[in-house]
Amino acid sequence: MAGVMESVNQRTQLVGQNRLELLLFRLDGDQIYGINVFKVKEVLQCPKLTSLPGSSSVVRGVAHIRGGTIPILDLSLATGNPPIENLEDRFVIITEYNIRIQGFLVRGVERIINMNWEDIQPPPKGTGHDHFLTAVTKYNDELVEIIDVEKILAEVSPVNDDISDDLITPEIAQRAPDLEIMIADDSKIARKQIAKTLLRIGFKVVQFNDGKEAHDHLLDLVAQGISPAEKYPILISDIEMPEMDGYTLTAEIRANPKLKDMFVVLHTSLSGVFNKAMVSKVGADDFLAKFQPDMLGQLVIDRITGMGIELPPSEGEG
Incomplete structure (x- = not known):
């Protein structure tokens, strides 16, 4: 186990070309789960937990780690399975998501594997809308399920996804309905949060489940003689996505x-280990850590008002 922990610390800065590394772990049963090493800060033997009155049942307690107090979530409970028992023999994966640090209680951590995003697939059709999977893959002929952690965190500790009214000027409210914003994100909850912000401003929103689906759509527009850059003034893309990641x-x-x-x-x-050099290398225009509705709204509004193209006239103009 010490080798796995050391590998996590060494590899959290992985930047590949449509590649990722998964830390494999198990919960209550034999099913194997995976989490992107980019999200992992460290792996620990489960420390002593202090109960937190009034918290969600998924939060087994808080732990004092390296000078901070971190909530510890039972991933088994969070996904509708029995709670993890014998905590003194279990492990905690310390992660950073959406500018927040939390620990995930798991039964055991196994190994790190290097994968190509092309080998990561969306959940099979017919699994419904209430599952906690964002993707699946195979390793040694075994199914590996990748949990939609953003969905779990949104249910356990919801973030404020309302945009401030004072960001929406009469001018942008008048002009926004004539513009479409393109979104690519494999997390249903993330797409919902982004869309809510943009729709609140008044934009139309076109959503795609992963990078490949978004790329295919853009190529299809080109084949039709439509300029994607003119159709969509902004593309907002996640980085971690099955088949084609945001970098690619x-x-x-x-x-x-x-x-x-x-x-x-x-x-x-990926706020904690976000690689600004990689963003610049692939040519992205900007980046933003999830989920900050006012910052997202301001970024989009700034782009629209400063894009230098003729916008539809406001009511009363002309």
Whole structure:
């Protein structure tokens, strides 16, 4: 186990080309789960937990780690399974998501594997809308389930997803309905949060479940003689996505003369280990850590008001 912990610390800065590393772990049963090493700060033997009155039942307690107090969530309970027992023999994966640090209680941590995003697939159709999976893959002929952690965190500790009214000026409210914003994100809860912010401003929203689906759509527009950069003043893309990640999507856009003028914002929960050099390397125009509705709204509004193209006239103009 010490080797796995050391590997986590060494590899959290992994930046690949459509590649990722997964830390594999188990919960209550034999099913294998995975989490992107980018999200992992460290792995610990489960420390002593202090109960937190009034908290969700998923929060087994808080732990004092390296000078901070961190909530510890039972991933087994969070996904509708029995609670993890014998805590003194279990492990906690310390992660950073959406500018928050939390620990995930798991039964055991196994190994780190290197994967290609092309081998990571969306959950099978027919699994419904209430599951906690964001993707699946295979390792040694065993199914690996990748949990939608953003969905779990949104249910255990909801974030404020309301945008401030004073950001929406009469001018932008008048003009926004004529503009479409493109979103690519494999997390249902993340797409919902982003769309809510943009729709509140008044924009139309076009959503895609992963980078490949978004890229195929852009190529289809080109084939129809439509300029994607003119149709969509902004593309807001996640980084972690099955089949094609946000880095690769951005690089593909910049490499295509008919797509290269698109304005791309990488919107990611990888706040703790976010690699600014990689964002610059692939050619993204901006990035934002999830989920900050006012900052997202302001970024989009600034882009629209400063894009330098003729916008539809406001009511009474002309």
